[in-house]
Amino acid sequence: MKQALTCLNDLKTLPFDQLIDVRAPAEYAQDHIPGAISLPVLSDAERAEVGTIYVQQDPFLARKIGAALVARNAATHLQGVLADRPGAWRPLVYCWRGGQRSGSFASILAQIGWRGGLVEGGYKSYRRLVVRALYETPVAPRLILLEGGTGTAKTAVLQHLQGQGQQVLDLEAMAxxxxxxxxxxxxxxxxxxxxESRIAMALAGMDAARPVFLEAESNKIGxxxxxxxxxQAMLxxxxVRIxxxxxxxxxxxxxxxxxxxxDPALLIEKLEALAQFHGHAQVQAWQAMARAAQFQPLAEALIRQHYDPGYRRASRRAGAPRMVVELPGLSPQDLxxxxxRIAGAVSPADSGSRPGL
Known part of the structure; x- marks a missing residue:
């Protein structure tokens, strides 16, 4: 049974009990369909070996060796992870493009008696949906950015907004x-x-009629x-300034x-990256504070001399905020x-005219 994916929200209503990714571990680690478990039919080394034989020696020999490896690895999964699955269990299997790896494993499962399925087009069909959502389709919900200098607890405010029932896109957590x-x-x-998968799935589950809160970021997070x-939607x-x-x-x-x-040694190493902006003498002074465990004065110095000047430059480019929230402190109650206050000043009805907050 072939299962087509027509939109990302299809993943929430699939008529199967378990999504199985049979690609090699390195492929799974790079990205996979959300909720899938990794049951590789070829290890990274085995996949490389079979591919080399296919290209440099003989495609038939590669297929024969590959089939033996798939059978052996499938047996390991059947005797291990899948050993307790009942007869009514329904797996949905995929590989890179819905080809030999997933087809072979699904065939073995079917011979046992499990009524499973194959993702039509494999991981590539899912990836096309992610690309469509993030590279081709405008973001539907209205975005509200939280901006403020480093250390103003924007991430914690986001978490409080989420706890109060607001829609939140925590890009730093995803990155x-x-x-x-x-x-x-x-x-x-x-x-x-x-x-990108994390972002696309989060946006797919959001109500386009309600605002989404997120932190103001540069175009790279790490x-x-x-x-x-x-x-583009963020720009x-x-x-809202905090x-x-x-x-x-x-x-x-x-x-x-x-x-x-x-890990002071790691901190000292990371501080070295600031020498291009502030010179080696200044960085060495900060590193000396790190060695002496003078972390609070070091944090104040970095805010004053590094983070806030950069933030002020970025703020001038961003224009005036719609709302400024002055916090007396950063206790959980303050946040x-x-x-x-921020949630109360933003309502779905504002999305058309967008008056001042």
């Missing part, structure tokens, strides 16, 4: 990066395609690039960059109240 030069997270970032249709979007006292911002950074501060 696994805090957006600044020191903003890397343990484990690194997802591949670009995975980042190494991940914001897709063009979303970026046109209204924005401001807070310097000391509160520095304290917030120290708390929220605790993973980086726990919850800020989120409530």
């Amino acid at each position: 696994q990066h805090r957006g600044s030069v020191l903003g890397g997270r343990p484990g690194g970032q997802p591949a670009q395609k995975m980042f 190494a991940r690039i914001i897709p063009p249709m979303l970026w 046109r979007a209204e924005h 401001q807070a006292p310097l000391r509160a911002r520095a304290d917030y950074l120290v708390e929220n960059y605790s993973d980086l501060l726990a 919850a109240q800020a989120a409530a």
Whole structure:
């Protein structure tokens, strides 16, 4: 049974119990259809070996060796992950383009008696839907950007907005990066395609009649690039400015960059990247503060001398905000109240005329 994917929301109503990606682990790691588990019928090394034999020796020999490997790996899955699946279980299988790998595995499952299916066109058909959503189709919901200097807890305000029932697109969470030069997270970032999948699926599930809140970002978050249709919508979007006292911002950074501060050697290494903007003498002074564990003064210095000047330049390009939220501090109560104020000033009915917030 071939299962066509005509839109991203089709994934929410598939008449199957489990989506199975049989591509090699490296392919799955780069991106996969949301909700799919990885049951590769060829490992990365096996896939490379079969491909080399196909090109350099003999296609028939490659197919024969590939079939043996698929059968062996399928047996491992049947005796392992799939051992407890009941007779009524319905799997939906896919590979890169719905070809031999998925077809072979689906055939084995069918011989057992499971009424499964194949994703028509494989992963490529899903990827086309993501590309259509992010590269070809204008973003439908009205976007409201939260902007403010580093350390103004914009991400936390987003989380409060979400907790209060608002629609939120947390790009930094999807990119696994805090957006600044020191903003890397343990484990690194997802591949670009995975980042785009997360965005596309989130947007597909949103109500176009209601606003969507997100942080104002540059067009890159770490190494991940914001897709063009979303970026164009962000450039046109209204924005709300959040401001807070310097000391509160520095304290917030120290708390929220605790993973980086726990590794002073890594912090010192990352600070070196700022030498191109501030010179080696200044960076060495900041590095000395890091070695001495003077994290709060270091955070204040970075805000004053690096982050805020860059933010002011970007703010002049962005134009005047529709609303400025002055926070006395950055306690959870302060942030919850800020989120409530912002949500209360933005209503779906504004989307046509967009008056001042």
